[in-house]
Amino acid sequence: MRSHSDTPAPSRRPALRFATCLAAALGLLAPALVVGEPAHAAAKRIRLGNSTDVSRGNWSGPAHTMNGAGAVVPATMSRAIDAIRGGAGTLDVVVLAGSSPTSGSATPECDAITRLAGVNSCTTWTLTTRNDGNNSAANTDIRNAEFVYFAGGDQCDYADWKGTALQSSVRSVVAKGGGSGGGSAGHHVNSPIVYDACDGSVTSDEALHDPYDPAITFTTGMFAWPHYADTVNDSHFVTRDRMGRTMAFVARAIEDGLTTDGAAWGVGVEEGGGSLFIDRDGLATVTGADAYVVLGDHRPERADPGRPLTYYDYKIWRLRPGRTFDFKNRPACGYYLRSVVNGVADRGLYDGTPVTGCTTGGVPTES
Template sequence: MPGLPSLSCRSWRRLLCATLGWLSLGLAQAEGDSLVLHRLGAAENAVAALRGPALYLKGDGPPDSASFAAFLRQVSGDRLDVVVLGASYPDWEGECRTITGLDQVNSCTTIVIRQPQDAADPAVLDAIRRAEVVYFRGGDQCNFMHWRDSPLPAAVRQVVQRGGGTGGGSAGLAIQGSLAVYDGCQGSVTSPSALAEPYRDNVSFSEHLFDWSALRNTLTDSHFVKRDRMGRMMAFLCRQLAVGHTAQAWGLGINEGAAVVIDRNGLGTVHGDTAYMVLADRPSESCHQGADPVSYAGYKVWRLDAGQQFDFNQRPRTGYYRVDVVQGALTTDPYEPPAAAHTLALREPDRLDGL
C-alpha cells in the first residue's frame, strides 16, 4: 500500500512484543500505586435523607445484590453514594460493578490503600465523608488494622453517626467487632490449632477498630462453616473471658453466601445462608496463659438460617443449644442443633421496612 512501510512477519512480531511490553509496564505501575481512587456512576454526589444507621455484614468478600439492596433501604429511601475500601489487592471494581447495578445507587467509588500513611490522604477522607455507605472488602484484615491510628476510622464513624451505613465482607467483616479483632497479623489459624493452644502466636488480637453498639462485646468471623471456624471462635471467646475483657464474650460467625443486615434498632436479618451467634458467659476451666488446650462447658450457640432475625440490642436468653469443649476437642457437631428444636426469643420486626 502506498505510503506505508513494508514490515516482515518478524518485524511485526517485534513491534507487537514491544507494544505488549509497554502495556505490561503500565499495568505493573498502576498495580504498584500505593493509593487508587476510581468512581463508577454519577459524577456528582446525591443528596439523601438518612434513616439509619445500619450494618451490612457478609460472610465472604463481595456483597450480593439482594441483601445489599435490603441494607440500602435501611439507610435511606433516596439514591446513595457508596465507598468501597480495600487494602490487599490491586484496583478491582468487582464490588462497585455489583453495587452500581442497584437502582438506589448513585455512585460507587473504589479506594485501594496499600500504604498506611495514605489512609490520611485528604482525597480519601473527603470521599468517605461525602458518602452515605462505606463497605470494607475482603483481603487481609491485618492491613486494615494498620489504619487504626489514622483519621479514616473517625471518618467512617461520622458517616454512621449521621445515619449512614457501613460493614464489610470476609476481612472487612472481621474488623467490625467491638470486643476485639482477630487480626491475622501472625498468619491464619485453624480451629484444631486454636483449641489445642489458644495462646499460640497466630492467635493474635488487636483492639477494636470500631465500637458499633449492635456488636458490643462481639467478635466477628467469616467463611464460618465453609472453613470450619466454630472451634477457633470458641477459643477466641474463651481467651477474652480469661484475660478479663468481658464477662460475656459473644461471637458472630457468618458463612459464605450469607449476609446479616442490622437496622437502626439493632434487629438483624439473615440473608442467603446461615449465621451463628456464640456466647461464652461463665468461668472456663482453661484458657489461662499457657499451652493448655481449651476446656469449656456450655458454649451457647444460636443457629440463624435465612430469613431469621436476631435482636443484637436486646439479646435473647433462650433459643440456644449447648456445645462443650474438652481438652481441645468439641464433643458434638457445633453447627447443628440437637433434634429437639428451640424457638428463638426474637422481637417482631417494626414497620417501615423493619426500621
C-alpha cells in the same frame, strides 16, 4: 476476585523483618537506608456512577451488612441502602480495599453495588499502607458517603488503619445515619473485637489446642457499632470449619477482659452468599446461608498459654436464612449447648436441638 490472607500461612511481617536484617548483615543496605515496609503502589481511586455526591441533611440508618465471603450480597446490600435512604432518593458508597483484585474487574464490589436501586455513585479506594489511612482525598470521599464497604482481603491491613483519619471518617458515616459493612476480612473488621490475623491464620484445631497460639491476635477499639458490643466476627464459617476457633476467640475475649460484662459473642457467617443485614435497632436478618452466634457467658474453666482449652456450655444459635437475631435485646433462649474439654470439642458443633426450660425475664420458656 480479591485474595484473602486469612488462611493458614506465616505472617508477612516477621518475614519482612527477617529479610531486612539479613540484607543488613550481608552489607546489602546503604548506611542511610531504613526499610520498614515493602514497596506499595500509590493510593488508587476509581469512581463509578455520578461524579457529584448527593447533598442531603438527614439519613435513616445506621444499617450494616456482614458477609461470610468477600463479595457483595445484593439482597442485604439493597436492604441497607433502602434503610439508610429511607426508601427515597439516592446515596453514595465507598469501597475500601487493601489490595487490588487478582483477576477480573478492578472494581468488583462497585460493579455489583451500582446495579442496585438508590445508588448515586460507588468509589473504590485501594489503600496499601497504614499512611494511606490519612489520605485526604480518600477521607473526603468517605465522609461524604453514606455507606462504607470493606472488601475481602487481609483484615490486618484494615486493622493497621486504627488511629488514622480513616477510622474517624468511617465512624462519622455511621454516626450520621449511614452504614458500614463488608465481606470476609471486611466482616472481621466490623466487630469491636477483631481477630486481625496479623501473625498468620489459625485453624480450629490449633486454637483449641492452645487458645494463646501466637497466631491469635486481636485489635480492639477500632469500631463499635450500635447494639453490636462484645462481638468477634468470623467468616467462611462452616466451609472452613471455624466454629472451634471462634470458641477459642470467645474464651480469650472473656479471659483477657476484652468485653464489658464478662461475656463474649462470636458471630460466624457462612460463605456462598451468607450475609447478615443489621438494622438501626440491632435486629439482624440472615440471607443466603447459615450464620451462627456463639455465646460464652462465664470465664473459661481453663484458658492458659500452651495448654488446651476447657470451656463448658457455650450457647450456640444456628440461624438459617430468613431467621433473625436481636443484638439489642439478646435472646436468652433458642440455643443449643456445646463444650470443649482439653482442647477437644463436642461433636455436632454446627447443629443441635435447642434446650428447653431456659428463661426469659424469669419465666421458663420452651425453645
